[in-house]
Amino acid sequence: MSEVHVLTTGEAARYCGVNFRTVIRWIERGQLKAYKLPGRGDHRICVEDFVSFLRDNAMPVPAELGAATRKVLLVSDSPEMIAGRQLLQQAGCEVDLASDSFSAGTMLASGKPAMLVLDSNLEGVNGFQVLDMLRSRSEFSSLSVVLVAPQDEANPQRWLDAGADAVVAASCDRNELVGRINLLLDA
Amino acid sequence: MSEVHVLTTGEAARYCGVNFRTVIRWIERGQLKAYKLPGRGDHRICVEDFVSFLRDNAMPVPAELGAATRKVLLVSDSPEMIAGRQLLQQAGCEVDLASDSFSAGTMLASGKPAMLVLDSNLEGVNGFQVLDMLRSRSEFSSLSVVLVAPQDEANPQRWLDAGADAVVAASCDRNELVGRINLLLDA
């Protein structure tokens, strides 16, 4: 069963060092998404919504809540890429792995990773199509995308134009890849 | 075998991030419908009642409970198949449409359809791979799958063996397709 972790106004208030009254006002103003319990109308805030609220307002994200924001979905069927998984885990990331585009899609939607590492060499994946789709849907607006370019890539810029946040060559060093992923996750 | 799914107070509580005591109070106040077991008077909540309670109170519905009963995800890029969409809508179905496997995956996971109509002629889709993945994940255990077989299909049985609930030829009549979908949805 899915453990939906939610916060009360008091918890959210303590996390950002304000009075809970203020948190309620943020909610009333529509700045922070929340729902109400039927009883007295207590507010409950999904951690996910809270974290994106903090980010939108350049507020510090508590480490224990930000852990979920270091989740990476790695989409590739190449053994070398998959070997990079361990490096990412050592770097403190949670890593989901998909080796075809259909399951990649399901894992993206259900696992809610903060980053997608997409190997455009994967058979049946059209990187441009995927980027188009991601960028046209608001639910993925905060998703970072690192594109692993085809072997023969001559013009990496076109991927950036299509919406990728970074492009790396498939042949690039794994440590370099992990370094860039880390940089994006911390940004 | 049709599994009548019910929740205990503890499960319902975890689903909406409150204490089980609170769930019992909602039931006592008549806000949440439930029945009692004869023994100690344990509460049991039908998933259906729980979901409509959540909806009534604008509370988030957990993905694994929210599956719509007449929602179909149509995965194809063939104009004829897409034309079948209207027929399905006329038959009272809600229809999502995906034309590539990646977005099909995202829509399957986020849209929670009751049925997947998968065109195996779609480029980049390996029907067997998809069926394997679906049947190995419990979150999709209740999903019906209608497979639209390749043009040259000689042995439809192998799709059924792989986990499809029905197989139709790509050339088959649209009305027949809709009829079979309806049958499965009502089952």
Added chain:
DNA sequence: GCCACGGTTGACAGTTATGACAGGTTAAAT
């Protein structure tokens, strides 16, 4: 039979919602 597990109940402590009010900040108007 015995035990672990999970659910119930009641009492009580802890939290939260609400409205009103006061102090602080910002920005525009004088």
Added chain:
DNA sequence: ATTTAACCTGTCATAACTGTCAACCGTGGC
């Protein structure tokens, strides 16, 4: 520079809801 208004935030008291705790009871496994 000063004033003013608008706004945000914290505080308070009250009422109501929610969580916690302990004791107890069915159920199923050993």
